[in-house]
Amino acid sequence: MREFDALIIGSGLGGMTMALHLADHIQVGLITKRELRDGGSGWAQGGIAAVLDGTDSVELHIRDTHVAGAGLCDHDSTRFIVEHSKEAIDWLIQMGVPFTKDTEGDSAYQGYHLTREGGHSHRRIIHAADATGAAVIDTLAHKVAAHPNITVLESHIAIDLITDQKLGRSGRHCYGAYVYDKETDRVETIVAKSTVLASGGAGKVYLYTTNPDVATGDGIAMGWRAGCRVANMEFIQFHPTCLYHPHAKSFLITEAVRGEGGILRLPDGTRFMPLHDERAELAPRDIVARAIDFEMKKGGFDCVYLDISYKPAAFIKEHFPNIYLRCLELGIDITKEPIPVVPAAHYTCGGVVSDMAGRTDVTSLYAVGEVACTGLHGANRLASNSLLECMVLGKAAATDILKATATERPNIPEWDESQVTDPDEEVVISHNWDELRRFMWDYVGIVRTNKRLERALHRIELLQHEIDDYYSNFRVSNDLIELRNLVQSAELIVRCAMDRKESRGLHYSRDYPGMLSEAKSTILSPD
Incomplete structure (x- = not known):
């Protein structure tokens, strides 16, 4: 112990x-x-967003x-x-975080460059490239x-x-x-x-x-x-721009690309964000993600494109060195061509x-x-x-x-595994993991309906019975622990979504497309 x-x-x-x-x-x-x-x-x-500039x-x-x-x-x-945002940034600077220095005469703090991202009215994002x-x-x-x-x-x-x-x-x-x-x-x-x-x-x-x-x-x-x-x-926040490539696992194209002038285009080059929001590419993430989802489904596209290639190559390499190099490894030169992107689950x-x-x-x-x-x-x-x-x-x-x-x-007992044995078939875990992630994407994604949520909850309940039985009879493993937690988290997502009878922010329901006059949190209690 x-x-x-x-x-x-x-x-x-x-x-x-x-x-x-x-x-x-x-x-x-x-x-x-x-x-x-x-x-x-x-x-x-x-x-990191913080109030650092005198005009902010x-x-x-x-x-x-x-x-x-x-x-x-x-x-x-x-x-x-x-x-407390400035205090937090000062602490990081004191710790030695190598934030990017200002070389362009933009809004700056203690010589550090500040950038702007979607939803922000000012340059207030301190960053390290x-x-x-x-x-x-x-x-x-x-x-x-x-x-x-x-x-x-x-x-x-x-x-x-x-x-x-x-x-x-x-x-x-x-x-x-x-x-x-x-x-x-x-x-x-x-x-x-x-x-x-x-x-x-x-x-x-x-x-x-x-x-x-x-x-x-x-x-x-x-x-x-x-x-x-x-x-x-x-x-669940879906980031609008995740790199779409078969060999690029979970690679994010930062909000700052749009903050520095990146334009979203359809496969034929048409810009579409001004049709969805007056803030265009600088609209909040939920609006941009829904707009991309709408255009992809409407046109039957696998992805859309984020284009910053019209900016000078030196500017792109200085501001986005990691994105530039990663895309180049995959055969995409972002100084000359747009980046294929799709929305992806990003933040809880x-x-x-x-x-x-x-x-x-x-x-x-x-x-x-x-x-x-x-x-x-x-x-x-x-x-x-x-x-x-x-x-x-x-x-x-x-x-x-x-x-x-x-x-x-009080007296804390040690973990008791005297009543369990080694698992007989690990395939149960991998199968359930895959099934869960696929139906959550299909039924509880960017756009939702009552019927989709009901289908998801039904499948979650079936998975929970299987997982609880497995957990009760076999020794724990990393995959089993994570699957048990994922299914529980999925249930909480669906139950909260079913309780909200409106569309607000990241939750968009075709059955309740309007927003209620009073904003209330969805709170679940286990008691």
Whole structure:
């Protein structure tokens, strides 16, 4: 049995931020499903939104967030996060993140270049070329790995949280988690005074996604099973521009390409976004994704094209070096030809309900980052607000943990696998995984109907019975744990979607195409 003052489940920006703010004071355990740098944050390309330029303001950033969120953003949460945005960026600069310097005389902060993305009224995105997430995570990972009070456990995946409920006790307290060590093929019991869900979103529930393979909704499912409310899971953001190529797995074409003048075209070269929204390519992601989906279905196209080739080649290579090189590897020279793109599941706007200190409905359990629903993103996340939320709430949750008083811990039993055996047919897992992702794409995608949602829920219930039976009889494995969590996350997405009798933000229903006058969150409770 391992013991820490704080156990952090996930090694993205939220988890690393918390670890670094806590580790000067207490012992921290940080578990990650693969290696330390393999979280979803490292995949972020565009940058981090913050009020940095003198012509910008907190009020304007809040307004842009509310507009993108289709009236569903929580005002207090949004204000808190935006007001702390400059502080968060200054911390990253202090940590040594190599943000791109300004060479063009554009809006800048401390000599750093600021760009603009869809839905933003100002240049306020600080970035490291077109690989901001990787630059931030690489910088912080060095700090985390070197800190004497942080124990990093790689190749570990949490199975379930240890709560009063799981122990058969009254009360709503979390004491840690049961964790599967993939290298030893054993389940460890890790106890902690505070436990943090920082495990990212559930993009892998869909067939096409920009997310890494680890984005399987683990924290959302574990939080739900532990007794936490879950909210707004119907709002799955589909990024409008994922590279369409048979050999390009989950490669995102950043929002900043459109922010710097990229034009969306049909296969015959026709520009179409002005027909869908007056903001054209700079409209929020939900509008752009639906427009692309509409044009693809209308014309029977496999993809559309994002064209920035009319810009000087030097400009493209300087601003988008990683995209340029990756496309060139696949035979696409973006300085001379457009990029084939399709929408793909990108971000989970809903999640475990948490407050401005990261606290959930279960005492000593926190949720930070994409796994959480703070109310910031509303019905549609404004571009580059996600990394900002990770940092601001990561620090706030760390502060709350350091102030919390310890609770007496009951006797924690070790993981019991005396009643299970080795699995007989692994094909059950792979088949169910494939089936789930395909029907979620077909029935619970960018455009939804009541009939599609009912079909999806019926299939989910059948899969849940199979998976529960498998889980009860066989030893756990990484694939089984992830599949169990994916199916639970899928059920929450569908149930939230069925509860919303309107179209708002990322949730578009053909049966309810209008938007209601009052914006309300969809909140599910396991009780």
